[in-house]
Amino acid sequence: MDRRRFITNVVAIAGPFAGVACAGAQGGAKPVRGYGQLRPVRDLRDGKVRLHLPDGFKYRSFSVAGDKFSDGSAVPGRHDGMAAFSGPKDSAILVRNHEVNGPVGAFGDKDKAYDPMAGGGTSTLQVTRYGEVIKSAPSLNGTMMNCSGGPMAWRAWVSCEETVNGPDVADDFSGGDNSKLTKKHGYIFEVPLGRAATAKPIRSAGRFAHESAAFDPSTGAIYLTEDNFAFPSGFYRYLPPKHPVQAGRLLDGGRLQMLAVKGEKRKDLSVGQRPGTAYATVWVDIDDPDPAFTGRPANDVVIQAVGKQGREEGAAIFSRLEGAVYHQGTVYFVSTQGGVNAPGDTILSGFGKGRGQVWAYETWSGRLKLAYESPRSSVLDLPDNVTASKRGTLVLCEDGDGDNYLRGLSKAGEIFDFCRLEPIAGDDGAEFAGSTFGPGGHTLYVNIQARTGMSIAIWGPWERGPF
Template identity: 30%
Template sequence: MERRTFLRASALGASTLAFTGSLWQDALAAPAQNAPGPYGALLAADGNGIRLPAGFTSRVIARSGQLVPGTSHTWHSAPDGGACFADGGGWIYVSNSEVNPGGGASAIRFDSSGGVVSADSILSGTRQNCAGGATPWNTWLSCEEVSLGYVYETYPFGGPAVRRPALGRFKHEAAAADPVRKVIYLTEDETDGRFYRFVPATWGDLSSGTLQALVAGSATSGTFTWADVPDPDGSPTVTRSQVSGSKSFNGGEGCHYAGDTVWFTTKGDNRVWQVDVAAGTYELAYDDSLVSPGTAPLTGVDNLTGSAFGDLYVAEDGGNMEICLITPDDRISPFLRINGQGSSEITGPAFNPAGDRLYFSSQRGTSGSSSGGITYCVTGPFRT
């Protein structure tokens, strides 16, 4: 497959560091293949049960049902999608709660050395908030993974959350903002889900606009167009059935945008899709059935994020509880593995603004219950 090379995207400023920065040199040419990781082999598990390459360390940030250390805020159950926002010299990590009813999202604020300053709730009373995405104007889009679910715009820096029905009612999973085309991409967690984009009437205001679905053939690569969804409310006809010729994706999950490319995962077929939104083409960045040599390292694809260097970090829901790394030159390898938590899933990977800390959660921890979630931070020599 022809490799496409992109110029590094311009840094979008501190307000957009929630989507991990951003200077990307190359878009991934699909599909990725097994190779040694850039940081070397995984070492024996540390005291937190996490296997990491040499030079990296982990620590526990919060546990479900317990006070976030140094604060009066009780960390939510089933921590899921997350993102980081620059906050002066420090940063904020936000995390969803994938329980129904109750849902919502919380935020932890850190100082410049990574110490916890405070924590609080930024959304409550919602349903099964799974993934989401950050916006360039420093809000977090928290998505309900239920039939006719909503997207809620939350405010980590203060202010009440707002329901955004214009982004459509369906089983939402993740969102990713594209400041070049001024749109929001959205995934749908259905076996015949669609890949959407929302075009706001005014960039920065999600109260009104147009929801569109990607239209393409049935192949795993090709060209695409966008078509309007006539009734984003999804009733009586669900949104995924409204656009003739819209492409079906098997269980949309995580979504990440950088440098004219958007990547998203589909759990039903263990794929990472790569969409060149400038050229209007799509292809596979990863497919577990096409990996060689050896067995596929990444199964149960779920949340994903990207580093400033251009590496993708893809978390597993199942598999052997790994975050796998896909490099810009199409190599895939395990970056970390959590031992002893086989009944959980890894969620919410996100880098702090400097790119030297990776936050993520084990949604059900060692207990296998939503009340046993653990949120971690890994620090080390990430390449930037």
């Protein structure tokens, strides 16, 4: 059995899970049950093997890039973050991001687009528990690099732009011509289920490389992650002027803050952490969350403009913050390249040399805890999106160098392999994204982000393991 497909090395650390035992370089061996060995399983849609799953699990892919929405327009690619809401008759309502960069033109109805030149946005689908599409449509268009986001308690999705492209900024790494864009990008947008999206950015929540959003129902705060590949990233919270559940929507005009470690200015949390690490925290204000620029400054300058304000006030430093999820008073968020580079692992480019950390911020206590740090790529390789099951087990989507997995991190602290992505010929960059459990926990919906992206419904004997 491949060691990447049934991991057995774990060590105990103190963390947000009661009595957690998390993988680390200092650990002894302990068997991890998970759901058992993975085997190739054929897609019920067309018979192709796309996933390797434990015995008893089945799946169907749907809404492939290039397919048609119910209105006849084409489904865009680069499927990314996603959330599932309850729909009629045991169906699920999925809101899904499309991480499309560059001035390639909006999908769907361009008259409704925020920026008719931008090709990203979201789609909304009603599907059965078995991945059969009932209806589908574009729900937000004309945005850009919609990477992740998060579900909101008032039946809405917040979509995040992982870019600061715009006509006021020099071109980014992709080589796209920003002068063709008509609007500034780098914001978050609300996508409600019961009404049309306004396509109005929440500018007070900042203009930076937004990744994920996690809502705290007790305070109304929205916690935001930043994925700044080449530079330090920060952990933020947006405090709307009115509790969104009371307002029925997300209002602009609030306050943006950045997390700092109490008593330790600019604490570098991107490096390896000792097992049991926990910090008291404070929040620092961002005075100018949506700064104006003149003369089309370099993209690298603009993408750091908000974060630098926070770090000047002492905000903590992270490496590539990506997925985030709220669960029972705690926001779990992922640092994709946090930690230490293990001997034998490839040295990574970008800011941060580790293979991934999972952090836990307790909204009720203000404590920040290390939930997990990967000891090497064979155990966990560059985690990205994250979700939680009803039992509190985390699902981590990998975006690694080799085979990519859906890995589980149980409340007992065990990391295990649940699903492996079959390599896609000619597309080494294919990865998992957007994992989310449907109503009642019957189905795990997940995306394959690839040149020809798609969504997948997975179901089976969940009761047999920690999900």
